[in-house]
């Protein structure tokens with residue numbers, strides 16, 4: 369029945385309902401209020417399950433550091449910090465979803481304003497500073513997850529070695545893999561682990577304990593000195609033997625309209641930075657390490673460019689805000705038609 373309905377619906381020309389109808393309404397709200405509305409809409413889980421049943425998202429046919437995935441498109445960390453909507457987000461078609469970033473204790477994050485839109489470049493600036501409900505609450509939610517339409521990773525914050533280790537210990541059994549966030553530009557304590565030796569000590573501690581894939585989320589670099597530092601972090605990741613890296617986090621910028629005076633840019637504005645950095649990381653890492661590309665991906669062409677540049681998977685966040693939930697299946701369909709040989 370669902371597949372018949374799906375086939376009938378595919379006969380109707382697609383209507384850009386998100387861009388024409390929903391986005392104009394959402395963009396009348398302040399960005400954090402719009403995000404809350406999106407989260408409530410995702411809360412209608414049965415609607416998204418029905419939508420998913422109308423599509424054939426297929427079985428796993430690729431892997432990420434051994435994790436079976438139905439496609440290489442991931443939800444980037446930060447969209448579902450509370451891990452409250454991972455099932456419906458999986459129903460959007462993602463191959464994997466990254467919940468979090470989760471911190472050990474609950475934290476309110478930075479004062480507001482801390483999120484703004486740059487519509488002319490389909491970008492955002494955020495200075496959220498890790499608002500988190502804390503480890504215990506998120507663990508309870510992950511334990512209650514019934515369906516997992518997509519593989520589930522959780523991002524944990526590297527703020528303090530012992531707390532990070534405890535986050536890994538509690539959350540790892542509940543998910544398919546862990547992403548360690550050392551790269552938020554908005555969180556002072558985190559930058560300690562952007563130095564090679566503190567990072568090595570933390571990773572050695574986590575590596576001794578972990579039983580599932582571990583990825584490290586790297587910051588972008590904008591000059592030679594930063595480049596040398598990030599490449600040295602990558603070498604530490606390779607030497608310690610983590611499964612892979614995700615790059616890039618948001619690009620730091622001064623922004624007087626943020627309460628903190630600074631923030632991180634995401635979205636189309638940083639696509640060139642991501643596409644510059646991924647091949648350099650791939651060259652440095654060699655073939656063995658998984659690389660997840662993230663930053664400005666909003667179309668199949670962007671995803672293909674990142675994969676061609678050396679990434680194994682791609683992740684997105686800001687494209688969901690500007691292009692809506694349909695962007696995931698648009699990218700999957702575009703990548704699939706690229707793989708299909710042209711008919712003669």
Ligand SMILES: Cc1cc2nc3c(=O)[nH]c(=O)nc-3n(C[C@H](O)[C@H](O)[C@H](O)COP(=O)(O)O)c2cc1C
Nearest residue numbers: 444445446469494616617634635663664684685686
């Ligand atoms: C509002 C917002 C919150 C974010 N929070 C997190 C976070 O908690 N942890 C993290 O690793 N990255 C976080 N990010 C960064 C994204 O995961 C991603 O690296 C970045 O946005 C670039 O991808 P995009 O251009 O597809 O959004 C956040 C991004 C935004 C826009």
